Amino acid sequence: MRIIETGFAVPGTSRKRVLSTFMMNEIRTLTLTSFGALTFLLCYAASLPLLRAQAGDPNEVPFVTATTKGPNQINLIWPAVSNSGYGYLVEIQSLDDPRYLVWTELRPIPAGTVYTCDNKVLFNGGTCNINDPSGTHVYNPPTNRIPYWVTDDTYIDAQDGSPAQFIVSGLRPNTLYNFRVRTQLSNSQPTPEGSDQPYSDTATATTSNYTLRYVSPNGNDANDGTSADTSGAWRTLFHAAAAIDCGQALIVMGGSYPADGIFMNQVCTPDNKAVVLVNPGDTAVITSSVGPGAPTIALAGTSLVVDGIISVSSMPQPSTEYDGVISGSYNALLNVEFHPAVVPTFSHYGLIISGDHNLLYGSYLHDYGSPDAIQNPSGNGGFMLAVYGLAANNNVIWSNHFSRGGHDCSLCKAGCNHNRWLNNIMDGGWGSAWQVVGGAASAHNLFEGNVVKDVGQLVAFYKPSVQLSYGYNTVRRNVSMNCASSDLEISALNNGDTTASVLVYNNTFYSPMSCIFQSHAGGVGAYDNDLYANNICYKVRGAASDIYLANKTNRIEYNDILFMDATGQLQPDESIVIWNHDAAGSYQYPVTLADADAKYNPPFGHNKGLDVDPQFVDEAKGDFTLQPGSSLIGAGMSITDPDWGSTVGRVDLGAFGIQMKARAQANSVQPAVRLPR
Secondary structure, X not given: OEEEEOOOEOOOOOOOEEEOOEEEOOOEXXXXXXXHHHHHHHHHHHOHHHHOOOXXXXXXXXOOEEEEOOOOOEEEEOOOOOOOEOEEEEEEEOOOOHHHOOOEEOOOOOOOOOEOOOOOOOEOOEOOOOOEXXXXXXXXXXXXXXXXXHHOOOOEEOOOOEEOOEEEOOOOOOOEEEEEEEEEOOXXXXXXXXXXXXXXXXXXXXXXXXXXXXXXXXXXXXXOOOOOOOOOOEOOHHHHHHHXXXXXXXXXXXXXXXXXXXXXXOEOEOOEOEEEEEOOOOOEEEOOOXXXXXXXXXXXXXXXXXXXXXXXXXXXXXXXXXXEEEOOEOOEEEOOEEOOOOOOEOOOEEEEEOOOOOEEEOOEEEEEEOOOOOOOHHHOOOEOEEEXXXXXXOOEEEOOEEEEEOOEEEEEEOOOEOOEEEOOEEEOOOOEEEEEEOOOOOOOOEEEOOEEEOOOOOOOOOOOOEEEEOOOOEEEXXXXXXXXXXXXXXXXOOOOOOOOOOEEEOOEEEOOOEEEEEOOOOOHHHHOOOEEEOOEEEEEOOOOEEEOOOOOOOEEEOOEEEEEOOXXXXXXXXXXXXXXXXXXXXXXXXXXHHHHHHHOOOOEEOOOOOOOOOOEEEHHHOEEEEOOOOOOOOOOOOOOOOOOOOEOOOOOOOOOOOOEOOOOOOOOOOOOOOOOO
């Protein structure tokens, strides 16, 4: 493994650079074994207190490491700075890649697009006339920043378990790239270089020099694949992807690939992958699959990578089939796009992951199912991304854009465990953002840093933003805007399932119809020890909670829960809390937050008094950071999270209110299945 180190700015050194016990005035190249690299990083992390600038220094810059991970991928690593503000901006430059001849800011998440239903598609006796041609329900961030918490040890490359703060893919093989990172202290568009936060020193790395093979719409499968021209390139992805060996990269030349697909079973290693890479700068589209029931991409081996392919499958398939299938381990889909050829669609779904330690990064999945209630009764169809089964563990779903799933944007079901959904966008106005469903122990998953917009706004059926139908899962640091129903549902759907010990903390739920719905399915014990804390549920438009059972082991504490009436006025004394609904009598009617803290304690406590205007920086533009004068700063409770790290230091309310303590076994391989505690 090749690691390129830059220096670190230290006060009082005239910007000389310090690394461990020796000084650096220039970039140095270190060639290390994997064990040596890990040892170096651990030693470096231990030395951070000596290297860090003074707390809160606005001019402190990240110390960036660039690590080559293949012919198409370089990972960037840096420790937290003491004043990271909103987060970090990443830039790239290369004299050998025409796309990046000048410094270029990288976009972490693909932009979402608009859609229009084809009302000529008849299904179930109905047609779809529900459209969003202007993208009203799509969220595209105002800047390219990544949040400050990417420096937590939760952020890893699942292909080998190594730390990563930013993954750069779609790169040219055997090419030198430069990178730099700066913090963003405001939510405005970055100003020109020199008038904003200072950049880090430049980190440099060269992508791996793999043996290259080529496939082209103008090729021939009788060729040897050794050149991009018609006399050398293969013709089909089906043939070419199966023909490459570990340590080889298949360069996919731009164009359309009908009746085709990528099917890979190679057994490789993280240091010697088999890579399918769209020729950097080109667009390559699979326009239909090889036949009924066949996906367009299927990865069944290990250490396989597909980078840059667009799947627009129009081949009819049985309704249980997916366009993408990952059943293997330590694989990656990078910069891919899955969507049907026409909206609505009912014959196939998006991507299913049933294997372990796989990475989905920087990809765009959209438009599976229908928003029409006749075509899609109760929103029961249309699955964008399913992580499915007991073998689906330790997968990382990071920096993707999921738009318009008829049922949901992402589903964890039938025992998926120890997976991470990190900093994705889930929008479009159709189904739920994230649902966890049991049938087996779908536990110990993390849903963190995701931005959810307008769930259910375009549909007639009930859709919560987040549905937890199995326990021992963590939901934190997310922002959900304008949910048409409840931002959180906790419900034990299947007989024998539990939703105990779910942790929902430090989220911002903005302008939902309801904050919490908790079902009675499974009985009182199915909801033991659930936590809802440090959340902001602001401008709620209906009953803030509808909780059916009298479970007193729950903790609903230190939240800002504030009602807004139909005229837009905030009403802190509105009756909005229903608890123990099944007991009927007075319990079925809402009470004020003050009454809930007094009469229903436990589980309610320490909420009244925090029901105030949070003083967001700019809620109209989706900036839900607290202003310095907000009374919610420091008003939260500390959280102990046995799976994903506990809070340290001051705790504010809302998505941007916590710092996490490093975990004792950070980045270690988790067991495939761990029974609930």
